[in-house]
Amino acid sequence: MTLRKFLFNYQSSNPRQKFRQVEMWRHSLLFAAMLMILSAGAVQAESLKARITVLSVAPARVRVEGERSVATRVWSFRNVYAGVMNLGERIEKLTLADSNGLDVPVRRLAPGEYQAASAATRFVYEMKLDAPLWETEAAHVSWLTNERGFLMLGDLLPLAVNEKEIAKMSATLHFVLPEKWTIAASTKAGSDGQFEIADMETAIFFVGQNLREKRQRVGSMEFAFVTAGEWAFSDNEASDLAVSLLKDHTSTFGNISKNRAMLILAPFPRPTGADRWSAETRGETVTLLIGKSPSKTAALAQLSFPLAHELFHLWVPNGLALDGNYDWFYEGFTLYQALRSAVRLNLLTFQDYLNAVGRAFDAYKSAQGRDELSLIEASERRWTVAPTLIYNKGMLAAFLYDMHLRLKTKGKRSLDDVYRELFRLSNTFQARRDGNLAALAALNNAGEMHEVTRRYIENASAIDLSSAIAPFGLRVETGGVRTRIAVGENLSGAQRDLLRKFGYNEKLDGTSIRRKPVRK
Template sequence: MLFSSASAADEKVAQTAISIVSLSPPRIRVEGQLAGETTNWKFLDEYAGILSLSDRVENLRVFTADNSVIPVRRLKPGEFASASPANRFSYEVNLNPPAASVNAAHISWLTAEYGALMLDDLLPQVVRQTCLQVTMPQGWKLHTSEPQSAGGCFDIRNTEKAIIWAGRETRAYQGRTRAINFTFITQGKWSFADEEVVSSISTILKEHENVTGATPFKHALVIVAPFPVPTDAHRWSAQTRGNTVLLLSGNMAARTAALSRLNLSLVHELFHLWVPNGLALSGNYDWFYEGFTTYQATRAATELDFLTFQEYLDAIARAYDRYRAQVQAANHSLLAASEQRWRDAGTLVYHRGMVVAFLYDLDIRLRTNGKRSLSDVYRELLRRHAHGQLSQDGNSSVVQVLHSFMENAPKAHRYLMSEGVIDLTTELSPYGLEVEKRGAATRIHVASALQGAQYKLLRKIGYNDQVNRRH
């Protein structure tokens, strides 16, 4: 969820068209006409840690209104200058899938069967709104949450958020919750039925609606498809832009295991419809919308019985071990790690963020005698900063809401704001949880003797002393 943006003064409404040059190798042609003229032709060069994206753009030509060709020179990667103002352009884009399969959820690519078109890395950055025509081979279908006119033009209001899925044999299903209509698009063969995924999406969206008390969008598009190249069956990668969720996955042979893994992936990714996409917040507050949300999704999975209580604790323990395994574990606060998420501190954002969110949740629950939790922080954020309102700084806004739930700053707060290693044993002791090492792995379990407040707290988050025994 990190987008570049052009200044308001540079934005121009455009008429654009995308067509296929070839499927092997995958190449598209992009043509367009701006409402005004410009000499600056800039393309996205880096996104989500993926470099040199603009190198895929080839044969750039720009023209005047009378079709005169204007010379163009390259200033630096992703940026070109025309000798005089122009309002028309044409170029081709190489859409080979990325070498690292996990990157395919973040940038445009195309195969002979299907592909993802993400307009932010395909169109010049000067184009932020456009009427887009897309021409695909016979038999292909297009799926997007963007509105389409009677003439077939997609009315793109924000190219940074727009995703178009294209494929030969796509399957589409409709579903709804109390307040959200959703379309489910899928491709290829899976070990589970499409209808099972529709049911899961509906169940998960209802849980997120109930927890947040908010509806960020009236309609959502959820795409689940195979990676563009053969990948480990256990791997998945996803991204949510606006009200579109794209989840790419390997295919596990066993139905139960495959559906369980998909459900856990969807619990996390669908929550991104609310955070950050449902918030009018900006800046690098990835520690919250990724790290804390990883924890919040784990709580939702436990409430939905996708995870047992012990599996919930095991997920926290794994995050702790992965965070401690990093050389820089003590060298970054969460806020600082967010600034370097796509460089060398990405997993710190997720794993340290998840552990710190767990500590915040326990602290809020204990302080309020179980009347409030981290879920209430999300509710308050969505109340104060729902999208459509004036955008505010994400870091200061989230910290302010977190503080509003505390009489005094909890110990967990220093792990957010300052450097230092988390002492999990000391931090969990007040909540009736104990930590032990089993070889290289950390194990979290419920203490054998609990005080009344501890027992009540743990029961609230799923502990059942008749079922959950230390083992």
């Protein structure tokens, strides 16, 4: 899952994102008929063996050679991922052979798409892995620099013959790295130095000089923290922060823990601002790239929010048997849950919490076409509308839902209960379900919340923040460029109890005290 900009910075620095669906549709139309003809037959689990050699780091180039278990004439490589375009253009010198080692002629049809003259299993090619020019892309695709880099199998190796019918493609891998380079991954290498990967699509390898790794148990979870470069904070401080967040998230989900997780914290491959970050949670690996701040306090504050967000993705959506475009929930609602985690752990004050909601509202108001589609419809068109609209409007919907639910149930229920219900429902499914239907069912099962979900999620309605937050004892202060939310006057007992759950202190108006809130 991806969150690609600093919190509520709604202006994307990657204008090429909007062409993602157009590119995908073009390739789907071009190769659908060919796949039906050339790959017809019984579907079987597919695996491959590969040797990945770093040929050089300047220029960045690797050689990939191996053999797949299923012979095919159709050879596809990922060309678009998370808004990153033209990945297929990195491939050079592709040669194929059959299982007997006889050469098989191959021709290029489009970037990342090839057709062999006959069924082939063996392959050799080179791939250019220059670091992305756009900082927002650095957490999502493979790249190498003189010091370090990422090898992500999803864009590095051939795709399964039939991606839609084969859930997972396994791989056996061997890496040849430059001298003094090491490798880190959530899966440990065997005694022979090879990696056995159950799901190739989710495998990420962090490679480079002077990698530092710390492994520990967080409850029943095996947790690994890997980093490189110099930071204003110590490795232990970053690892301790991650552990605190993992424990908080585990509690949110009713003590449902993950078996294993790895956090990779790395600098950007190119110089960037101290407030920038790019992240993705793929499988059981969290990749987080952040800019460097000279201040430890500022650096830890910068780290806390994206880390809370991405670690949450280990559960949602990665731990759910759900499909479909329900980004409004697993991105927008996760933004809100990350904010709540930071407040619970005393990383943010009550006023910080309100300020974050205000910034989300400003970003939402600045988004083009913000009220033309419902959140569900916008999620289906995530890469053709303003991508961050889903994040910010989704977060606002989560905030309003949580506050309404808490007020209505007198603090007995919260959004945390929705996540527990969602996991309960997911465990009862016999097959993967649509994420939109499952999320709405969990939200509505928490109480009589249909009016809230219809207004803010299912319908294309505008958010009038002033009137929406008035029932909670909050108000929008007028004047100034930015929206500022403050506590209203003459709070009722119910409103005061509600705001105390978020660390509100009536004597100081919640503006200058770090009062740790209770979980519910």
